[in-house]
Amino acid sequence: SQQGEEDPQALSIQEGENATMNCSYKTSINNLQWYRQNSGRGLVHLILIRSNEREKHSGRLRVTLDTSKKSSSLLITASRAADTASYFCATDRTTDSWGKLQFGAGTQVVVTP
Amino acid sequence: NAGVTQTPKFQVLKTGQSMTLQCAQDMNHNSMYWYRQDPGMGLRLIYYSASEGTTDKGEVPNGYNVSRLNKREFSLRLESAAPSQTSVYFCASSDDRGFAIYTEAFFGQGTRLTVV
Numbered sequence: 001s002q003q004g005e006e007d008p009q010a011l012s013i014q015e016g017e018n019a020t021m022n023c024s025y026k027t028s029i030n031n032l033q034w035y036r037q038n039s040g041r042g043l044v045h046l047i048l049i050r051s052n053e054r055e056k057h058s059g060r061l062r063v064t065l066d067t068s069k070k071s072s073s074l075l076i077t078a079s080r081a082a083d084t085a086s087y088f089c090a091t092d093r094t095t096d097s098w099g100k101l102q103f104g105a106g107t108q109v110v111v112t113p
Numbered sequence: 114n115a116g117v118t119q120t121p122k123f124q125v126l127k128t129g130q131s132m133t134l135q136c137a138q139d140m141n142h143n144s145m146y147w148y149r150q151d152p153g154m155g156l157r158l159i160y161y162s163a164s165e166g167t168t169d170k171g172e173v174p175n176g177y178n179v180s181r182l183n184k185r186e187f188s189l190r191l192e193s194a195a196p197s198q199t200s201v202y203f204c205a206s207s208d209d210r211g212f213a214i215y216t217e218a219f220f221g222q223g224t225r226l227t228v229v
Contacts, residue, residue: 045217
């Protein structure tokens with residue numbers, strides 16, 4: 001079974017708007033990561049947040065982590081057409097051998113000009 | 114920098130045929146992974162290798178074998194392909210900079226495999 005579940009499954013916004021997607025997971029983690037996948041391409045790492053961190057920023061990206069609720073959110077501010085992609089959260093669980101990332105099913109984001 | 118290189122990019126197999134997917138990374142990473150991606154399912158871990166000479170099963174290992182040839186290379190073998198193995202396969206690698214401080218994973222471009 002998958003560890004992470006993203007919500008919503010799909011998101012359609014206009015350029016300039018903010019995009020928010022959420023990830024919930026089931027078991028305790030070492031860290032949570034967000035990846036982007038453009039159509040037909042491999043995954044690209046966006047940001048990693050460790051279990052003892054609550055918020056992290058990288059450019060137009062803001063990630064929060066609430067370990068008590070076992071959830072994370074990814075905010076993309078001032079979205080651009082180039083942000084059109086699928087976004088996945090991945091967790092590194094404490095119950096697994098180190099480094100076994102578990103991925104969710106992803107959120108498909110479409111940004112229209 | 115090449116990063117993670119997978120070959121081939123596309124492959125069509127007949128049921129029962131065998132093939133090996135190749136993966137190589139040039140980042141001196143210890144950890145390497147094979148995932149499969151199916152529509153609506155996200156990525157599921159097939160096998161994992163923490164270091165040269167070690168491998169570990171992931172979530173969906175049945176029907177696959179792996180070989181960590183050396184630190185750079187991690188191959189995935191389908192001994193007798195089945196239509197259920199039609200998928201996009203991704204190889205990835207990551208560094209381990211100490212206990213519980215794994216960094217991000219770097220992915221190859223994927224192999225689109227169709228089994229007919």
